[in-house]
Amino acid sequence: LRLLSQVRGVREDEIPGLLVNTFGGYSASRANPQWISGVERDIAALVVRLLGAGLAEREGELMHLTLLGRACGSSSLSLESSLRLVELMRGLDVVGTPPFHLLALVQVLDEMDGVYTPVMKRGQSESKRAAEATQRFGHARVRALQAYCRESTDFWARCKRAAVLHDWIEGDPVEMIEARYSTTPFAGAIGYGNIVGIADATRYHLRSAHRIIATLLPDQPDFLLGLDQILLRLEVGLPTPLLPLMQIPVALTRGQHLALGAAGEIG
Numbered sequence: 001l002r003l004l005s006q007v008r009g010v011r012e013d014e015i016p017g018l019l020v021n022t023f024g025g026y027s028a029s030r031a032n033p034q035w036i037s038g039v040e041r042d043i044a045a046l047v048v049r050l051l052g053a054g055l056a057e058r059e060g061e062l063m064h065l066t067l068l069g070r071a072c073g074s075s076s077l078s079l080e081s082s083l084r085l086v087e088l089m090r091g092l093d094v095v096g097t098p099p100f101h102l103l104a105l106v107q108v109l110d111e112m113d114g115v116y117t118p119v120m121k122r123g124q125s126e127s128k129r130a131a132e133a134t135q136r137f138g139h140a141r142v143r144a145l146q147a148y149c150r151e152s153t154d155f156w157a158r159c160k161r162a163a164v165l166h167d168w169i170e171g172d173p174v175e176m177i178e179a180r181y182s183t184t185p186f187a188g189a190i191g192y193g194n195i196v197g198i199a200d201a202t203r204y205h206l207r208s209a210h211r212i213i214a215t216l217l218p219d220q221p222d223f224l225l226g227l228d229q230i231l232l233r234l235e236v237g238l239p240t241p242l243l244p245l246m247q248i249p250v251a252l253t254r255g256q257h258l259a260l261g262a263a264g265e266i267g
């Protein structure tokens with residue numbers, strides 16, 4: 001996808017040649033002489049997927065990426081994750097959806113499944129994470145989290161990450177989040193490092209997905225502005241009413257910001 005984004009148009013039968021001329025393609029063909037014939041079959045299936053998802057379009061004999069396809073190609077997301085995101089966003093009622101719901105949706109991406117999330121895999125203790133996520137994001141979002149899951153523990157981990165992120169940006173104390181989402185002290189225990197790691201990974205991939213979302217929703221500036229605010233809240237772990245405290249010309253910790261808010265220093 002990134003390779004196609006560098007050309008204005010290409011015939012379908014020229015794509016394997018473009019791949020072979022890259023260093024990765026050259027190395028793969030040297031290691032496996034059958035690689036080129038396999039790529040030709042894969043390219044045919046890929047073209048069908050790109051056209052069907054609206055990431056590419058035909059112009060006579062040439063095929064080129066759409067604006068959406070170029071946005072996907074320039075992101076840090078894999079092709080599979082980009083397609084998942086496009087599918088999820090197209091099924092989203094943006095008008096009735098708060099931007100923070102994207103915190104749940106991005107947990108479906110391959111990149112987020114790769115983020116370490118402490119989950120107790122024995123028994124059904126972690127199954128309650130689905131109810132906790134539903135309480136925060138609603139039934140529709142939690143159903144979406146079931147997509148592309150290989151095991152129940154993958155689904156529980158997605159729900160756990162989504163619920164942790166919700167509480168983090170709403171300003172819940174770290175100690176409360178740790179106690180709420182730690183199944184036992186020895187298995188499935190959530191610590192401060194896990195919270196920040198999940199928040200940072202989500203912020204990174206959500207920022208990368210921003211251009212894709214903006215291309216899909218060009219007529220929804222309010223939603224996109226809300227997404228910008230969510231990215232900031234992920235970084236600092238504060239609710240919206242406390243964000244003005246970030247303008248104070250003194251470096252404060254998250255706990256100090258929350259203490260100021262609790263003391264009524266802003267409202």
